[in-house]
């Protein structure tokens with residue numbers, strides 16, 4: 001299967017149902033060959049976005065441009081888009097091969113072309129031995145692979161997937177994630193993928209668009225979103241956080257609810273403003289004895305809970321003057337090990353603290369969000 005030129009853009013796209021705005025995307029450009037995920041809570045507009053691109057619904061306003069052409073007048077079946085949804089929707093009375101051949105027959109391909117392409121698609125999803133099985137006699141994961149084969153068999157330039165692995169158990173999901181990643185590499189196809197599973201979005205995507213209330217609140221590479229979230233919402237949506245309630249006490253200090261003043265990365269927020277400070281659990285360092293370090297934030301505390309997860313151990317530490325913090329420690333040979341009741345030193349790097357002035361999640365336009373991002377990550 002061949003790689004091909006492709007572009008998809010949304011411009012000032014909105015969708016209203018009964019006067020309620022459920023989607024508002026001023027600008028989105030999907031790049032050729034990229035794997036873009038839409039990640040957000042239930043009702044945030046992910047499926048609606050896909051339905052507009054697929055052509056199942058028309059936007060209330062704005063343009064959807066595919067390969068330079070406004071597709072408003074292009075019917076869904078003419079858009080050359082592959083679709084995979086959560087409920088596989090195979091034809092249960094047809095064999096695997098017949099299911100995969102179906103879109104090719106709809107496109108009046110020759111029998112020899114159909115034969116060749118079905119064989120190729122079966123190989124790609126590793127289902128060649130199952131070609132003559134009835135679709136109804138397959139496991140959930142196998143059915144989902146047939147659905148993927150059926151969506152890619154006619155070589156669409158764009159594949160839209162809406163929670164395609166949502167109904168599968170964790171182990172199967174992670175296997176199919178690996179297969180999807182490999183398939184994407186092999187085909188060079190552009191994929192827009194909907195999920196509300198943050199690990200899935202992080203592991204599969206070139207870029208992730210975080211959605212909330214019908215808007216894209218941040219768009220970027222998974223590691224950039226994780227390390228430099230523009231808002232508390234994004235930070236909490238991607239991974240775990242220790243969140244401390246504070247007031248800005250100066251350009252580089254904040255006063256915690258317990259009265260302790262701690263150093264923070266430099267901000268331009270007014271003194272006295274309420275803010276949330278976050279520190280990722282894997283950034284919280286624990287040491288059994290004082291390290292003598294004085295330049296970094298250091299505190300003392302007592303271990304109050306230990307959760308062993310095999311590869312890592314999570315410690316909850318009641319930190320003097322700060323409150324309860326979770327630390328996640330990878331279990332390497334020389335890793336910190338402690339037990340409930342141990343007194344420990346707790347520290348982190350200044351840059352591991354993110355500062356989110358309160359109410360920034362309400363900010364609507366992206367310039368305001370960018371300002372927040374700069375504030376949150378501003379260096380001294």
Ligand SMILES: Nc1ncnc2c1ncn2[C@@H]1O[C@H](COP(=O)(O)OP(=O)(O)OP(=O)(O)O)[C@@H](O)[C@H]1O
Pocket residue numbers: 017022040041042043044045046047048049196
């Ligand atoms: N046909 C419709 N008529 C009225 N409201 C709708 C319709 N389709 C979707 N909505 C509303 O639009 C909003 C966005 O729905 P959408 O299906 O895009 O959410 P989602 O992000 O896919 O959520 P989920 O994770 O639950 O699938 C929701 O509030 C939903 O109720």
Ligand SMILES: [Mg+2]
Pocket residue numbers: 046047048
């Ligand atoms: Mg949905």
